[in-house]
Amino acid sequence: MQYIKRTILVRSGLLNQLRLNVRWSSSLKIRDKESIQPERSFKSSDLSVRLAAPHQLQPKPDVSALTFGKYFTDHMLKVFYYESLGGWQAPEITPFENLVLHPAAKVLHYAVELFEGMKAYRGIDGKIRIFRPELNMERMNTSAIRSGLPTFNGNELIKCLNRLISIDQEWVPHSEASSLYIRPTLIGIDPTLGVAASDSALLYVILCPVGTYFKNSSKEVGVSLLADPRYTRAWPGGCGDRKMGSNYAPTIHVQREAAEKGLQQVLWLYGYDNQLTEVGTMNIFMFYLNENGERELVTPPLNGLILPGVTRNSILALGRELKQFKVSERKITMDEVHRLILENRLLELFGAGTACIVSPISFIDYAGQGLHIPTLEQPEPIYKMFLKCLSDIQYGYITDHPWALPID
């Protein structure tokens, strides 16, 4: 009881601070020497809607049967871009339907593609909210620049998204274990072979009601990881900090190797000193007792090798606001993890991302050596506190929070 009471007190204090403080929501601070051109954008005021016919409407799956990314709603958003027609065309909401692509479309050969992941939550007050969508828009535009694809005004896409979600609102699950995953995608569709920027593109958004990301785990079990120094996800001078499709295909083979060993995700290492960079599709956090005996939350810095996650950004902001422990962005190496385990100073490791929210890590297979991570054995783990904080904002336990944008 004492534990629960204290946690609630901590949470309420935190939430009050959150209510007052909006300065974190500004930007992921992704640098790019080219700039986004918001003035060359499609406009939400041009949005047209073609509703699905009654016979096209799909049955909604049972909330308990939801797996990640399998069921889709009845409508989708599409915006075409043709350089020769002056750029972005009018956005349209249509019934969910297959895409028709030229066999030479650049997306199919040279991976000219990028995506985003966001979620809409049905709150306890019945209102639907999206979590910090402006950060996803910013990241989507920086991915577009790196891919030679056109940029747009993020606010215009958010307005179109609102309309789409509002049309398919019955698909937002009535459950706090579930949400509506939003997948904006931008692909190059020029019908010509040859590695070059695409003069035509399609931005589309599909929605799917989702449960938990990991099939065989619950938040109470913890994720097991394969850390194999032979594989590298990203490298300096590459695109590891952009949400481009090309960052994912190379991981599938390694992910399968992990699965064959009974492990759930890959812990991506980098460099001669085996730095921890990301875990599967998540950013990674470590909570430990530092040299001075203080509790410290640490995550790798945005050095170009890791994705600037929205959940990562939110956890750092919450942690710094709380002032209960030190918060740092710095390099973490496998040697350090190993030493902290031996010295009983490692408290928690967890992953953070939109799809998985906050996932505790319980085991690492590091080049054949099994490392037990005591995340689940902490009496009051901070990963749970973060999960609860984010949930409370997302599901409307606190109202009018600047991070939760209500759908009209």
Add this chain to the structure above:
Amino acid sequence: MQYIKRTILVRSGLLNQLRLNVRWSSSLKIRDKESIQPERSFKSSDLSVRLAAPHQLQPKPDVSALTFGKYFTDHMLKVFYYESLGGWQAPEITPFENLVLHPAAKVLHYAVELFEGMKAYRGIDGKIRIFRPELNMERMNTSAIRSGLPTFNGNELIKCLNRLISIDQEWVPHSEASSLYIRPTLIGIDPTLGVAASDSALLYVILCPVGTYFKNSSKEVGVSLLADPRYTRAWPGGCGDRKMGSNYAPTIHVQREAAEKGLQQVLWLYGYDNQLTEVGTMNIFMFYLNENGERELVTPPLNGLILPGVTRNSILALGRELKQFKVSERKITMDEVHRLILENRLLELFGAGTACIVSPISFIDYAGQGLHIPTLEQPEPIYKMFLKCLSDIQYGYITDHPWALPID
């Protein structure tokens, strides 16, 4: 006259050797711990053909107007793979048509895709030949393994390809400056979000008559390159030695930077010592006078960072067979290139690839410094000899060469 005569003599000697020697054509020697499963393949004997209706036939472009990858022939080959239906389905030749894909298809989000590039040539005897297709099949299968896509029996695909080319044979240009580019593509089409191997796939092949790859250059001018150490194409533990779509998207932004500086291609460097790895979509070769005053042909080794090119393999084999100069596979650094230029020991730099064949390099912008490369000033450049040798095999100037497979 003397020069021409000598060149012809060299060429004839070389061709005689080529005729007798088949031992090079075995393999690109790409290693992978997983093996290709040729027994789990589609069969060319199951191939069905649906011909285009007369009104669907496209006019053939003028040979002089051909640019790379813009025009496509009247038919295409498709083979679907569905894990749940036992794997590969029967291959089919259909009219050239758009692909219909689910918006969640893995190829559109996670770049689950790979391709190959081959060419068919119309010889002086009217026969159509493909150049060493078995090497492309081998590489395509190793790319498939790394992408979590299904493998197949390369000979079965070659037989299907023969039929496709035979149906569209009027599209093979009647010109030695042109050829029919063959683009086999394999994409993951599972209609589910989530980064994972795809249980369904589509292998398809499209054909396009092509002229030269570079718009603004001819073989007599030479290619200009941007070498910027800030960008890296591939790295150890990655997929730089597989022809996966994910290797190309990250290059487009850098390629555009080169174009803005008036340069045609990117010279990809790697590591603290700025090793030369690839040039645009080609392998790179250097011809120089070594420390002992010998002429030496050198190209970077197959260390995982570069694509095992079919043209690269062929040039090495030809060079070794000739025994007129030393041939080595070893690291080349920008410091070495710089020093060789200063000491007047650099003779030639050239790129080699299926699309571009052999392309002399005349200029490198290396971190702002302009390096003039004297490739075009050599009285008897070896790049021209290689280009001629390959041409003579491809266009049937020598008959029954083991590297040139005639279409039935």
